[in-house]
Amino acid sequence: MLSSSHSRLRVPALLVFSVLAAAGMPHGAEAQDPAPGAQAASAVDASAAALHALFDAHSAWSEREYGYTRVDGRRRAGDRLPSNTPEAWSRRAAYWADTLAKLDAIPVDGLSREDRINLEVFRATIAADHENAVRRTWEAPFNSDTFFWAGFAPRQPWHDESEWRNYIGRLRDLPRLFGEHIDNMERGLARGWSVPRATLDNRDTTIEPYTLEGAGNPLLDAFDAIPSSLPEPVRARLREEGRQVVLEQVVPAYRRLLSYMRGEYLPRTRTTIAASALPDGAAFYRTQIREYVTRDMEPREIHELGLAEVARISAEMREVMARAGFEGSFEEFLAYLRSDPKFYARTPRELLATAAWVAKKVDGQLKHVLGTLPRYRYTILPVADDIAPTYTAGRGGLDACWFNTWDLPSRPLYNLPALVLHECSPGHSLQAALALEAPERPEFRSSTYFSGYGEGWALYTEWLGTRMGIYETPYEDFGRLTFEMWRAARLVIDTGIHEFGWSREQAIEYLADHTALARHDIVNEVDRYISWPGQALSYYIGYRTIRDLRAEAERELGAGFDQKAFHDTILRLGSVPLPVLEEEVRAFISSAKEQASRAG
Structure with missing residues (x-):
């Protein structure tokens, strides 16, 4: 069983009824009274159905909210950039709070092992997103390592015309995005929430290449690298349209951002460095x-x-x-x-x-x-x-x-x-x-x-x-x-x-x-x-955590320890919270001991 507060929930009968009803199960005088075992199975099925309904709803919401598209079954960025207005963040915070409440209303005692892991992963992700939204961390939308104005140029050129067209659409959206970030940074400065000034030496210089009107601008250079797998007439149209968007819309947006960063933001950032100096910083x-x-x-x-x-x-x-x-x-x-x-x-x-x-x-x-x-x-x-x-x-x-x-x-x-x-x-x-x-x-x-x-x-x-x-x-x-x-x-x-x-x-x-x-x-x-x-x-x-788990596995399994199986157990999980990792590896150790005992 997963080490989780969710597994200790006790759900009122009315809530169980509502979950069953949502799953389309019969109720009322017309429904036959099933045997206790069937009742338990139905409740488990309803819990799993409610959980996966939340997962599916979240996937659809994310695609709408962030403008994703799909290429070969994988999510890709679409032709627009997400909104960063306070209204958008308020909407997201409300959605995440509602999702957390719905998660906590699902009885979990009968969920499968895999679904308990799914729940733990999903809840931890949503909880972190909600926490950052309500604390308005988006009012300081970059740090010394990662910048909202970088990373738009493709690291490797696409081989599909639709991806290039989506890229041009995102470039058209950059001026709007930068304006929203600047407005948010002003709100952050007003309440003492900013990136520490001591960490920002030369970070503004990373904007400079994007203000160029020729070679050296990563966004312009990208259109010179369209692969020959696309027909030349298509490449020519993409180059012409892309360069026009960059020169007429994107370069001016970067120049405004650079002017704001140097003339307004950097001189007014906080001179403290500790998180504890932020509003409610210790928490x-x-x-x-x-x-x-x-x-x-x-x-x-x-x-x-x-x-x-x-x-x-x-x-x-x-x-x-x-x-x-x-x-x-x-x-x-x-x-x-x-x-x-x-x-x-x-x-x-x-x-x-x-x-x-x-x-x-x-x-x-x-x-x-x-x-x-x-x-x-x-x-x-x-x-x-x-x-x-x-x-x-x-x-x-x-x-x-x-x-x-x-x-x-x-x-x-x-x-x-x-x-x-x-x-x-x-x-x-x-x-x-x-x-x-x-x-x-x-x-x-x-x-x-x-x-x-x-x-x-x-x-x-x-x-x-x-x-x-x-x-x-x-x-x-x-x-x-x-x-x-x-x-x-x-x-x-x-x-x-x-x-x-x-x-x-x-x-x-x-x-x-x-x-x-x-x-x-x-x-x-x-x-x-x-x-x-x-x-x-x-x-x-x-x-x-992983070194300690390996030492535990080696100690418990002795000569029967197989590092390939140990590593596969970790990697098969995908990314999970550390308590989930510990529980799953210990289940692997217990299973391996049991198999060795039977074989002996």
Whole structure:
């Protein structure tokens, strides 16, 4: 049984009657009185029907609300962008509140195991959406890492004319969207809700490429990359229409946005950095912990866990330093790793080629760690130039892994094995492909993402690389430990900033003292933690959850432990809250023990 407050609900008889009636079941004097067993079965069927009716209604609502379309059965962005007016957010908040009330009215005691997981996933997602809507987080619609004005240009060109036409439609809608965001940002400034000023250095420069009227504007460049699989007359029409929309409507909108950001918004943003400084900030920070960690944890508990893990990893890093034969101090070793040219690519292509080589090494080992592999394939691409200066070292998704080739002296090659494992495979890209190809489930399950699960799994795969033979040198293993330390230090830094009054400089120095990350990356990362409270906590807590579950499985199953079955159990679930993950893995352990006992 799932660890859920829902499973403890006791529903009044009148409510059960209403659920049955909604499912079209007979009632009143004309209905025969079924046997008790049939009554129970009918109630279970009605609960499942009511739950799936909510899922279906939500899918239809989402398509209307956000303007999705469908291509080859998958949701894609349509020809318009979602509304961001206060009225739209109020409408969404009311819908989510109503959905939560309907969920809590469904008796769950008789639901199947799969439907209980469906319910847990759905409820956690809707609850987080509702919480953010009522707190009006949309009045600060970007952070130091992610911008509402970026990401409109396709990462890879479409091969379907309808997708290009939808793209042009979205571009026409950009001026309206930007105007709504500006209005919302003004409302946020008026109540002290803004992005912290300290995290916004040079973020306005990411708007500049979109103000160009020629080459270098990503939105214009996209129309020069229409593939030859489309007939030339079609390509010509799309280029002409697209360029006209960009030059006449989109470029002026970006210029207005840039003027507003520099002249109005940035000078008036808050000078504090802690989430606790926001309206009702202490409570808000705890809601962010709940959203990203998917369990209730106090900041003090997280901070102390971080301190303990930093100390443990520090000792292991020194052991690897000794294995590398370095005879100086730890600080000198970090300086050596940050400065010796042999650790750095000379060209962007060299960095991307190294990442691709690591990815193929991983491919050769997957059959030893996973029982089920996806058919869907990802590619490797450089991070787009317009966002690269403030972007992370890499990021992975269903279609691609992106590696940052900007400022190569800050991109050490010894970090790439861990980064490829995390972002590409068996981390995010493989995980997303398996979710896409999972057995038939309610649609939301294939696109739901819980950071504790997803980032926890991806960080776990960095450690799993030690079992796959991916790290070939002590330096690469140190790169892995640097990444593990980076995530453990986040527990200390995120809570330090948002709960315990740490300064930005204190956080930067703490991360610099404990990792071999380049200074540029360290500053970007700290600014991300400041402007995105709670998100950074999910990685290490999710990772420790999976490592602890593996240790439990190895202890309970002994020689019968099969890591392929263990990993398949995790990945087959798709993204779920961590308590659900724990319960399902423990059910796997119990089942494996029972099978071993029968076989013995």
